[in-house]
Amino acid sequence: MKNLVTSLIRKNNSKIVLIVLDGLGGLPSEEGKTELEIAKTPNLDNLAYRSALGLHIPVDWGITPGSGPGHLALFGYDPLQYQIGRGVLETLGLGIEIGERDIAVRGNYATVESKEGKLLIKDRRAGRIPTEENRRISAKLQENIRRIEDVEVIVAPGLEHRVAVVFRFPQALPVGSDEINDTDPQKTDTEPLTPKGRNPQAERVARIVRKFLRRAEEILKEEKKANYLLLRGFSQKPKIPCMEELFGLKSLCIAFYPMYRGIASLVGMKVLKPAGNSVKETIYTLHEVWEDYDFFFLHIKKTDSYGEDGNPKGKAGVIEEFDKTLPKILDLKPDVLAITGDHSTPSVLKGHSWHPVPLLINSPYVLGRTSRRFTERECLKGEIGLIPTKKIMNLLLAHALRLKKFGA
Amino acid sequence: MKNLVTSLIRKNNSKIVLIVLDGLGGLPSEEGKTELEIAKTPNLDNLAYRSALGLHIPVDWGITPGSGPGHLALFGYDPLQYQIGRGVLETLGLGIEIGERDIAVRGNYATVESKEGKLLIKDRRAGRIPTEENRRISAKLQENIRRIEDVEVIVAPGLEHRVAVVFRFPQALPVGSDEINDTDPQKTDTEPLTPKGRNPQAERVARIVRKFLRRAEEILKEEKKANYLLLRGFSQKPKIPCMEELFGLKSLCIAFYPMYRGIASLVGMKVLKPAGNSVKETIYTLHEVWEDYDFFFLHIKKTDSYGEDGNPKGKAGVIEEFDKTLPKILDLKPDVLAITGDHSTPSVLKGHSWHPVPLLINSPYVLGRTSRRFTERECLKGEIGLIPTKKIMNLLLAHALRLKKFGA
Numbered sequence: 001m002k003n004l005v006t007s008l009i010r011k012n013n014s015k016i017v018l019i020v021l022d023g024l025g026g027l028p029s030e031e032g033k034t035e036l037e038i039a040k041t042p043n044l045d046n047l048a049y050r051s052a053l054g055l056h057i058p059v060d061w062g063i064t065p066g067s068g069p070g071h072l073a074l075f076g077y078d079p080l081q082y083q084i085g086r087g088v089l090e091t092l093g094l095g096i097e098i099g100e101r102d103i104a105v106r107g108n109y110a111t112v113e114s115k116e117g118k119l120l121i122k123d124r125r126a127g128r129i130p131t132e133e134n135r136r137i138s139a140k141l142q143e144n145i146r147r148i149e150d151v152e153v154i155v156a157p158g159l160e161h162r163v164a165v166v167f168r169f170p171q172a173l174p175v176g177s178d179e180i181n182d183t184d185p186q187k188t189d190t191e192p193l194t195p196k197g198r199n200p201q202a203e204r205v206a207r208i209v210r211k212f213l214r215r216a217e218e219i220l221k222e223e224k225k226a227n228y229l230l231l232r233g234f235s236q237k238p239k240i241p242c243m244e245e246l247f248g249l250k251s252l253c254i255a256f257y258p259m260y261r262g263i264a265s266l267v268g269m270k271v272l273k274p275a276g277n278s279v280k281e282t283i284y285t286l287h288e289v290w291e292d293y294d295f296f297f298l299h300i301k302k303t304d305s306y307g308e309d310g311n312p313k314g315k316a317g318v319i320e321e322f323d324k325t326l327p328k329i330l331d332l333k334p335d336v337l338a339i340t341g342d343h344s345t346p347s348v349l350k351g352h353s354w355h356p357v358p359l360l361i362n363s364p365y366v367l368g369r370t371s372r373r374f375t376e377r378e379c380l381k382g383e384i385g386l387i388p389t390k391k392i393m394n395l396l397l398a399h400a401l402r403l404k405k406f407g408a
Numbered sequence: 409m410k411n412l413v414t415s416l417i418r419k420n421n422s423k424i425v426l427i428v429l430d431g432l433g434g435l436p437s438e439e440g441k442t443e444l445e446i447a448k449t450p451n452l453d454n455l456a457y458r459s460a461l462g463l464h465i466p467v468d469w470g471i472t473p474g475s476g477p478g479h480l481a482l483f484g485y486d487p488l489q490y491q492i493g494r495g496v497l498e499t500l501g502l503g504i505e506i507g508e509r510d511i512a513v514r515g516n517y518a519t520v521e522s523k524e525g526k527l528l529i530k531d532r533r534a535g536r537i538p539t540e541e542n543r544r545i546s547a548k549l550q551e552n553i554r555r556i557e558d559v560e561v562i563v564a565p566g567l568e569h570r571v572a573v574v575f576r577f578p579q580a581l582p583v584g585s586d587e588i589n590d591t592d593p594q595k596t597d598t599e600p601l602t603p604k605g606r607n608p609q610a611e612r613v614a615r616i617v618r619k620f621l622r623r624a625e626e627i628l629k630e631e632k633k634a635n636y637l638l639l640r641g642f643s644q645k646p647k648i649p650c651m652e653e654l655f656g657l658k659s660l661c662i663a664f665y666p667m668y669r670g671i672a673s674l675v676g677m678k679v680l681k682p683a684g685n686s687v688k689e690t691i692y693t694l695h696e697v698w699e700d701y702d703f704f705f706l707h708i709k710k711t712d713s714y715g716e717d718g719n720p721k722g723k724a725g726v727i728e729e730f731d732k733t734l735p736k737i738l739d740l741k742p743d744v745l746a747i748t749g750d751h752s753t754p755s756v757l758k759g760h761s762w763h764p765v766p767l768l769i770n771s772p773y774v775l776g777r778t779s780r781r782f783t784e785r786e787c788l789k790g791e792i793g794l795i796p797t798k799k800i801m802n803l804l805l806a807h808a809l810r811l812k813k814f815g816a
Contacts, residue, residue: 004467004468004471004488005470005471008471364756365435365754365756365757365761365763366435367435367436367442367763367784367785368436369436369440369785370785370788381788381789382788383764383784383785383788385788385793385794386794387469391468391469391470393470394468394469394470394471394762395469395470395762396470397470398469398470398471398472398761398762399470403470403471403472403762404472405472405473405474405759405760406467406471406472406473406474406477406487407473407474407475407476407477407487407491407492407497408474408475408476408492408494408497408498
């Protein structure tokens with residue numbers, strides 16, 4: 001059967017804005033207050049009083065989501081049904097576009113030693129070489145290996161020892177994400193593994209990868225530390241129906257960091273990079289493209305970065321910066337405005353967490369007046385309750401009056 | 409596997425009353441208050457303080473339910489699993505009983521013109537002819553067409569241009585709801601479509617329908633406006649297990665409007681029409697039959713009608729009328745009393761909506777004292793939380809002590 005929501009879609013001229021403050025939800029730090037409670041947010045407080053509030057759970061109770069599942073769920077996709085492979089996510093994060101014909105994999109430069117005719121891994125991260133070193137070495141690899149047979153090879157340096165490799169085939173080869181084994185054995189003093197395919201299709205890919213690795217070994221052997229390359233997470237762009245098809249929405253992503261633009265492009269959004277990393281620059285970009293789309297996803301990264309650093313005041317500062325810019329969004333009079341995160345990143349945990357994420361939805365069709373602020377504790381009192389993240393899109397479409405009645 | 413609840417049923421002499429104030433949930437109108445907040449309801453307030461409160465979601469977050477799914481869910485059925493076809497619902501709404509052997513369809517009288525040997529639709533609604541005209545024309549059709557071969561035909565006039573037609577076959581012919589195409593192309597200046605069956609069974613029905621339409625065309629051709637009949641939504645009574653079978657309940661529906669008696673009869677309830685449309689007459693009927701059933705579903709329509717008219721004070725007035733009559737229900741000392749709606753109909757939206765519906769359950773086994781009134785905002789504080797509508801029946805059975813323990 002066709003997806004229920006898709007079968008009820010009707011189009012209109014409404015505009016929906018979804019603001020994602022990455023890692024928004026938090027926990028109390030020293031003063032017993034969460035980052036949202038520390039922040040002084042007069043504009044958000046005012047909006048919260050007039051909005052529907054609640055919290056959402058990206059994957060399941062107790063499950064800490066990565067950026068991929070967190071965002072896919074926000075876009076209305078079941079994050080357990082649609083999974084983005086590690087290789088693909090890493091590659092998207094480096095700003096490389098991934099197409100249907102690509103097999104992407106993430107890599108580590110590593111240090112190996114020859115012993116009794118065997119190659120043994122001594123350091124899986126090549127002593128965390130500086131990013132500059134990585135760039136030099138990756139450029140050398142790329143110059144020397146442009147193709148393996150009829151397969152284009154793209155080597156994209158990341159931070160420190162991290163790298164992504166894309167194998168671009170002449171035509172699409174459907175290969176499951178566990179059909180080629182990692183070459184990284186995840187331990188030292190042992191040999192790197194040889195990549196093999198679990199079926200003829202995957203083996204066709206694995207054969208190219210083996211050839212690539214032999215060439216890479218040759219090219220890297222003069223390097224002191226990064227004299228080897230370990231690969232893991234062979235993956236392909238997942239087959240995901242696009243947002244236009246599912247929800248009838250012309251969608252735009254405004255995000256400074258490539259990974260978020262990459263995830264958005266996987267579901268068919270157009271993507272735009274703001275001039276700079278600040279909240280202001282992200283939100284000002286919205287004004288320039290307001291007429292051209294139905295749905296706008298704006299991504300603000302720094303809430304998560306400060307959370308990961310264990311810096312509650314820094315995170316609160318970004319929330320305050322957002323609060324000051326909020327009137328610029330309200331000026332546009334979106335029909336539906338949602339403000340939330342893709343997951344929680346409590347400063348006390350210095351990382352992503354499983355905690356439900358605060359959610360605010362503003363439209364003319366809310367009950368409102370349940371809560372005085374936009375904080376975790378105030379969201380608990382709200383009319384939305386605790387919902388699965390993937391259902392938020394239903395609510396945004398409903399508030400935009402873009403869904404017909406079900407049944408007579 | 410057998411349904412969990414069904415496997416746990418134990419019978420006793422308890423009595424359960426479910427009052428449905430159609431379209432009960434609302435949104436703030438001018439004064440920032442919802443219809444339930446505007447209404448003065450001393451009796452409901454008192455009951456709310458002693459009851460379990462919450463809100464329920466009939467189909468899914470953001471999905472606006474029709475009356476069919478809303479009521480089926482209240483009766484404990486999954487509204488996505490059991491769907492009532494448009495033709496069947498329309499026919500039930502006109503007070504025609506639908507049996508296993510019937511194919512029902514809704515129709516529009518339409519205006520067609522002959523042009524170069526083609527019949528073109530000029531007005532899909534025959535200029536919205538008066539209901540009186542419709543009755544005259546439908547009676548003429550019915551007099552002239554009693555049977556097509558061995559199939560009985562029932563023509564039931566609705567309002568303005570609307571009509572329902574039932575084809576009663578000598579034996580049941582299972583036909584899926586999309587197995588015969590509509591004849592209404594949903595646009596003008598084009599020819600009506602010919603009904604065809606997607607499989608031999610459906611084609612057997614379609615052949616009878618085509619014969620019927622040729623006869624109808626002949627009979628209607630002298631009419632000025634309503635000179636044609638367009639059909640859509642061929643459907644059959646869905647196969648639904650009855651409430652006695654699922655829940656061991658002898659059930660009665662008391663409803664003035666035929667559609668609600670019709671939906672109740674689909675799940676095997678006995679049905680009773682009160683003397684009049686008022687809240688009082690509906691509730692007084694309960695006293696007359698109190699000894700004969702276990703489960704009583706009372707339907708009060710006017711909350712929804714005022715909501716659809718965009719009249720919050722009118723809707724609040726019906727709620728006040730209900731409040732005044734509430735003691736008459738309490739006099740009967742039901743073991744479990746539930747008061748709710750089948751969906752929300754906020755006056756500001758002038759139609760059904762996706763908003764969660766307030767729910768009150770009273771029994772000796774509630775926590776209570778969470779809330780001072782029976783309103784959307786006070787229900788948010790209640791002990792039931794936000795639940796899927798189809799789970800309410802579990803709660804009613806539990807509070808009636810009609811469910812055994814699961815597992816040892």
